[in-house]
Amino acid sequence: MTPKVNRRTKIVATIGPGSESEDMIARLIAAGVNVFRLNFSHGTSEQHAEVARRIRKQSAIAGRYVGILADLQGPKIRISTFRDDAIELAAGDSFRLDLTLAEGEGDSRGVGLDYRELCSSVSRGDTLLLDDGRIRLRVDEVEASAVNCTVLIGGKLSSRKGINRLGGGLAAPALTTKDMADIDSLTEVRPDFVAVSFVSSEEDIFQTRELLQKHGMDPGIIAKIERAEVVADGDVLNGIILASLGVMVARGDLGVEVGDAQLIGIQKELIARARKMDRVVITATQMMESMIDSSMPTRAEVFDVANAVLDGTDAVMLSAETAVGKYPVEVVAAMADAALGAERQAVARTSHYRLDRQFSSPQETIAMSAIYAANHYSDVRGIACLTESGNTPLLMSRLSSGLPIFGLSSKAETLQKLCLCRGVIPLYFDASVFDHDEVDAQAIEFLKDGGYLQRGDAILLTKGTVMGRSGSTNIIKILPVQ
Missing domain, CATH: 3.20.20.60 (Phosphoenolpyruvate-binding domains)
Structure with missing residues (x-):
């Protein structure tokens, strides 16, 4: 198979x-x-x-x-609504963003909005972007409760579209x-x-x-x-x-x-x-x-x-x-x-990252060592990581590799969070039901039965001396698949 x-x-x-x-x-x-x-x-x-x-x-x-x-x-900052739901703006038109305008009072001359801090957040010469940048306005004058603009790029503008400032700064x-x-x-x-x-x-x-x-x-x-x-x-x-x-x-x-x-x-x-x-x-x-x-x-x-x-x-x-x-x-x-x-592509399967960096914990040392070994030993077909918190497979996934990382855990919340980690396959495996000396062989058999490994492969396995304790990963082994 x-x-x-x-x-x-x-x-x-x-x-x-x-x-x-x-x-x-x-x-x-x-x-x-x-x-x-x-x-x-x-x-x-x-x-x-x-x-x-x-x-x-x-x-x-x-x-x-x-x-x-x-x-x-x-806090998506949006303009208010128009009388007719949408207007057409052309380059060169004047347009007013007016905090005093109520819902449904907007027209081709201006519209209200729900961002009360607008007048203190923009300055003359700023560029305002409406509808994900499809409409662009230049700020000409800032009043106490309104901003007068000139349309730089026009088009159809409908109610409730978002507004941003080029360069940022409209913060809520x-x-x-x-x-x-x-x-x-x-x-x-x-x-x-x-x-x-x-x-x-x-x-x-x-x-x-x-x-x-x-x-x-x-x-x-x-x-x-x-x-x-x-x-x-x-x-x-x-x-x-x-x-x-x-x-x-x-x-x-x-x-x-x-x-x-x-x-x-x-x-x-x-x-x-x-x-x-x-x-x-x-x-x-x-x-x-x-x-x-x-x-x-x-x-x-x-x-x-x-x-x-x-x-x-x-x-x-x-x-x-x-x-x-x-x-x-x-x-x-x-x-x-x-x-x-x-x-x-080869660039997606190899990594030189962290080769010159000191490791900060036994977990990180094991995780980085495992990936380096797996990337340099052609018989290895994957990394089996017995994990409680999911941190060791997360660390492993930070390095590029062409090999799968099998996150083996009995904790559903850990396996669910590993769904986002690149290269990590979350699999339910309860190591606590086996004697300590049997865990390695049972993990290999589990992966072989699942179609992830076959006879003659090698698997790199990491785990902790004390099973079931978060943060205890300190063992790495290369094991043959019988």
């Missing part, structure tokens, strides 16, 4: 009207989804709880660990009243991950974790990097990364604020920085946007996914493609193919 070919890069798929049925969730899991995203910008708490139940049910039927990511809406607290209410409702969802939008400091992460823990929840927190001022300040960015389980390169709002040309380098830097700090990273937004309406991706989209994989991202994310698109299963399959294609 030929061992299974395992994709290392994880796929996050957003649930929406086009993918929320049990049948579609089952098909998406079969196509390769590792984590489902529940977008709390839409839907009710009851709807999200029901979808979460469907995901848990279908992942159990499939016999796979599939994570749930609850993505909080955050990361957790809104709605977000706090949504956190209260998560007891019915029990997500494995919670994404915090428009994070501005590590304090946003600490506040979110405190609110979750009050409800007895401890999901991994993902910081969405969307603000230009955050990526411009290395100390602030490092604090956010260290406070979180990982980060999301949220290319939509971030790209609007910094500009697409700058976003290229920022994406690469964020991925590299997160991996160096032992955190996971998701690359998101418009990765296969054309497949909302097309059954095949463009070549540029395939290259976009592949480049993120080669940069070292843990996961790539689909948004509207699976939430409202016509081809949710096909887009997941296309993304999986693109990731596998990139992973076959």
Whole structure:
């Protein structure tokens, strides 16, 4: 029997009207989804709880660990509404952002908005970006309660579109009243991950974790990097990364604020920085946007996914493609193919990272030694990691390798969080039911029965002297598969 070919890069798929049925969730899991995203910008708490139940049910039927990511809406700054829902703006037109205008009073001359700090946050000459940058305004004059602008790039502008400032600076607290209410409702969802939008400091992460823990929840927190001022300040960015389980390169709002040309380098830097700090990273937004309406991706989209994989991202994310698109299963399959294609490249399977660095713990020493040994001994077909907390396989996954890392644990919460770690296959294995001397052989037999290994292979195994204790990994072995 030929061992299974395992994709290392994880796929996050957003649930929406086009993918929320049990049948579609089952098909998406079969196509390769590792984590489902529940977008709390839409839907009710009851709807999200029901979808979460469907995901848990279908992942159990499939016999796979599939994570749930609850993505909080955050303080998206939006304009108010127009009398006729939409207007047309042309370059050279005057347009006024007026805090005194009520809902439904907007027209081609101006519109209201809900951001009371606008007049203190912008200056003459600033560029304001509406509808993800499709409309551009130049600030000409700032009054006490309004900002007068000239349209630089026009087009159709409809109600409730977002507004950003080129270079960032329109900052509101990361957790809104709605977000706090949504956190209260998560007891019915029990997500494995919670994404915090428009994070501005590590304090946003600490506040979110405190609110979750009050409800007895401890999901991994993902910081969405969307603000230009955050990526411009290395100390602030490092604090956010260290406070979180990982980060999301949220290319939509971030790209609007910094500009697409700058976003290229920022994406690469964020991925590299997160991996160096032992955190996971998701690359998101418009990765296969054309497949909302097309059954095949463009070549540029395939290259976009592949480049993120080669940069070292843990996961790539689909948004509207699976939430409202016509081809949710096909887009997941296309993304999986693109990731596998990139992973076959030599640069994705080797790493010189940390060869000149001192290790900080026995766990890290074992994890780094295991990957180095596996990458340099051709008989090794994978790494079996007996883990309680999941930290050792996470550390292993920070280094590039072509080999699977089998995260073997009896703790469901550990296995669920490993769903996001690149190259890690979470598998339920209860080492406590075996005598200490039998564990190694039983782990090998378990992986062989699962089709991951075959006779004649070698497996690299890590574990702790004291089984069942978190943080005790201190043993590494190379074992033959009999």
